[in-house]
Amino acid sequence: MSFSQTEDVKTIQDFKARPLKILNQVRETGRPVVITAEGKPDLVMKPDLVILDADTFERRLKAFNLARLLNEAEADVREGRVRPAKTFFDEFCRDKKISG
Numbered sequence: 001m002s003f004s005q006t007e008d009v010k011t012i013q014d015f016k017a018r019p020l021k022i023l024n025q026v027r028e029t030g031r032p033v034v035i036t037a038e039g040k041p042d043l044v045m046k047p048d049l050v051i052l053d054a055d056t057f058e059r060r061l062k063a064f065n066l067a068r069l070l071n072e073a074e075a076d077v078r079e080g081r082v083r084p085a086k087t088f089f090d091e092f093c094r095d096k097k098i099s100g
Helices: 012-017 019-029 054-078 085-095
Strands: 009-011 033-036 049-051
Touching (some): 012 019, 012 033, 019 033
Parallel strands (some): 009 033
Antiparallel strands (some): 033 049
8 A cells, every 4th residue: 555654644633624626636646635633744653533535444444354264264274174175075065965
């Protein structure tokens, strides 16, 4: 995710004065805008608010969920909780009464 500390950090006063300008910036750039009480880009500490456009949020949420599932699958492989695909499909077809 790209981010510009000089352009993408706004104070709550900036947001109150020009909310549509900030929302348009988010939509046009696809970058999040951090709204802070103090106006300091302190991303190590918890920012007050981060604004994303809905499409970007949805894409990032899907990517996060996929990464979580992949991490679980990788843990299964590391721990040896795997079996050959043929074994799985044979059991699946038998359990679902699918002739193959």
